[in-house]
Amino acid sequence: MLTENVAVHWHGIRQYGTPWHDGTDGVTQCAIMPGETLDYKFVVDRAGTYLYHAHYGMQISAGLYGFIIVKLPDGVSEPFAYDHDHTILLKDWYHGSTYEEAVGLSSIPFKWVGEPQSLLINGRGRFNCSAADTASGVCNATNSDCSPYSLTVVPGKTYRLRIASLTSLSALSFEIEGHNMTVVEADGSFVEPFVTKNLYINSGETYSVIVKADQYTKRNYWITTNVVGRKPSTPTGLGIFNYYPNYHYKYPTTVPTTGPFWNDTASKLAQSRAIKAHHDYVTAPPPTSDRVIVLLNTQNLVNGIYRWSLNNISLSLPLTPFLVSLKHNFTDTFDQNPPPDTYDVENYDIYSVAENKNATSSNPIYRIDFNTTVDIILQNANTMTNATSETHPWHLHGHDFWILGYGDGKFNITKDPKSYNLANPIMRNTVPLYPYGWTALRFRADNPGVWLFHCHIESHFYMGMGVVFEAGIDKVGTLPKSIMGCGKTKHMINP
Secondary structure (H helix, E strand, O other): OOOOOEOEEEEOOOOOOOHHHOOOEOOOEOOEOOOOOOOOOOOOOOOEEEEEEEOOOOOOOOOOEEEEEEOOOOOOOOOOOOOEEEEEEEEEEOOOOHHHHHHHHOOOOOOOOOOOOEEEEOOEOOOOHHHOOOOOOOOOOOOHHHOOEEEEEOOOOEEEEEEEEOOOOOEEEEEEOOOOEEEEEEOOEEEEEEEEOEEEEOOOOEEEEEEEOOOOOOOOEEEEEEEEOOOOOOOOEEEEEEEOOOOOOOOOOOOOOOOOOOOOHHHHHHHHHHOEEOOOOOOOOOOOOOEEEEEEEEEEEEOOEEEEEEOOEEEOOOOOOHHHHHHOOOOOOOOOOOOOOOOOOOOOOOOOOOOOOOOEEEOOOEEEOOOOEEEEEEEOOOOOOOOOOOOEEEEEOOOOEEEEEEEEOOOOOOOHHHHOOOOOEOEEOEEEEOOOEEEEEEEEOOOOEEEEEEEOOHHHHHOOOEEEEEEOHHHOOOOOHHHOOOHHHHHHOOO
């Protein structure tokens, strides 16, 4: 690109020994400047379903994303069988440019990005052209390129579908008309199998499901995806589950499902709780933690600008990447004050619009003792709109975490840990935080480096919804010059 910087994150790849190639602008590297080149080199240490995507500005919305499929080593098998393997990537799509979106989010008065115009299944979506304010011929729903994605299956065969979402805003539901799905993998970890007709999926999550082509073969079936968690105004995303030898673009005669109720949080929470580690692949978490960090998720006005905050601090990325600053002992490039490990639990009302007058936009980081165990409690609350609390998918770089539990209302640090699942919790890298609820995670700080933990809704992260963890910085090797060139690192590279 001739006019934009870029950085690419390898989502789910833990980057052991190469924290500088995590691909996060402002955290682990300077962005790659227009016309320049950076070679990302890292070890892929385990099989599974992962992703890559931009981590600069709002370039995911502009289309920089895709799958990383890591195959099993020779001679190793999985705890499920299938005949064929396919990938399905879900995305929401905006007609406006990401530049317009970013300017609106940073402006006074604030301009929200709004709901997406389309939902894409493997890059294909639909839109009502009669409602489009576009030049004649630009929007043409009869164009063959606008045909929905079609997945051809052979009757009697069994299919592994690797389904992922890299939506910019929307939480989604996913269904294949008339077919059950057996969930077997989540974020690279094997799941104790369970059957569902509808799969809820948030931005940054990956799943593998097993589907059998065992229905009536003389017709095709709808694949549908719909917005959940927000009142939808976006048309249903459509695909075709095509039974060979039927014509692959022949539309089913049935009406596409509109999915579950958009605000049915209970069913989404039930699916999250059903996701447990496969009985043959349980990695038990440490029974206790060395530190507990409670992060209150709030929406704030900071200097008249709408921001998202954690414990009243909205993250603003520094000009010099944290990793470089810490490795070279720069103390004037980011806020040296430690962020708070909790909030005023006793007095804060999570169900009301709070003023949060002392909210700030800054960039302190959590310094964690290397190889210790940390609990993260994500606590949701009301936004700046009455009676509104949103779902946030949280993604941790450089680690997987155990999901110990979910709950409604305010987390009780005395009572709620007694209900943690320590027997067979799933290990993941992305997890939802539901409206007015809490989510409890545990991870081992065993990967030296500086790691971002953030909401995977692109506009929310752009508005400051993230924190940064550091552990074992003294164990990080010599940083490559290729990640430098911005902030105080300008003098550290050859001109």
